[in-house]
Amino acid sequence: MRAEGLWHAASSVLVLSPDRSEVYVHRRTDTKDIYPGMHDCWAGGVVAAGEHPDVTARRELAEELGVREAPVRFLFRTVHELGSVRFHGFLYEARWDGPIVHQPEEVAAGWWMPLRELHDRLSDPQWPFVPDGRQFIEEWFART
Numbered sequence: 001m002r003a004e005g006l007w008h009a010a011s012s013v014l015v016l017s018p019d020r021s022e023v024y025v026h027r028r029t030d031t032k033d034i035y036p037g038m039h040d041c042w043a044g045g046v047v048a049a050g051e052h053p054d055v056t057a058r059r060e061l062a063e064e065l066g067v068r069e070a071p072v073r074f075l076f077r078t079v080h081e082l083g084s085v086r087f088h089g090f091l092y093e094a095r096w097d098g099p100i101v102h103q104p105e106e107v108a109a110g111w112w113m114p115l116r117e118l119h120d121r122l123s124d125p126q127w128p129f130v131p132d133g134r135q136f137i138e139e140w141f142a143r144t
Contacts (some may be wrong), residue, residue: 005084011056012044012071012136013092015065015100024065024100024116026110028130034085037108040092040133041118043067054089061094065110066101070094078139080132090134 015024023041030037043064047056054074062068075091102110119141121127122134 005086006090008099009047009053009056009088009090010044011047011053011060011090011092012042012133013057013094014042014075014137014140015059015061015067015070016093017112018097019028020095020115021110022114024036024096024110025118026065026102027108028111029104029106029108031108032033032068035130038128038130040130041113041137046087047090054092057090064103064106064124065104066099067094067096069098070096075140076143078136080135086108087132089132089136091140 016022024101025039025041026043027039028035028037043061045056045060045063051059054072057072061072063071071093072092074094078089078091080087080089100110101109118137122129122138
């Protein structure tokens, strides 16, 4: 899809503390095919053929962060287009205070970060944060 610049759909889930004061931020593995080693605050992936974006959101949250029991709430839909990365994003949030278990192929490290700190770090264009995740969290901040 990315190699040919094909449009597709993807679901992404923002994991927040129950009081919404912190967000779970992670660093991608250095072996990822796109944006290796960069930070992100969304767990997500491509919507499979015939799969509903809600199902993708729950699946990706379970696969990447091991979160299986948290209710996932739809937030909004947006479009991301940067070079050959072009997709319709379905964005969700989950509140969670349980254990996080990283998928070793996807996530190198992760931690809880106060939302204010994330907002401040995003103002630094040199902080290695994935472009789609940066777009999505900035849209999220603008809506909240």
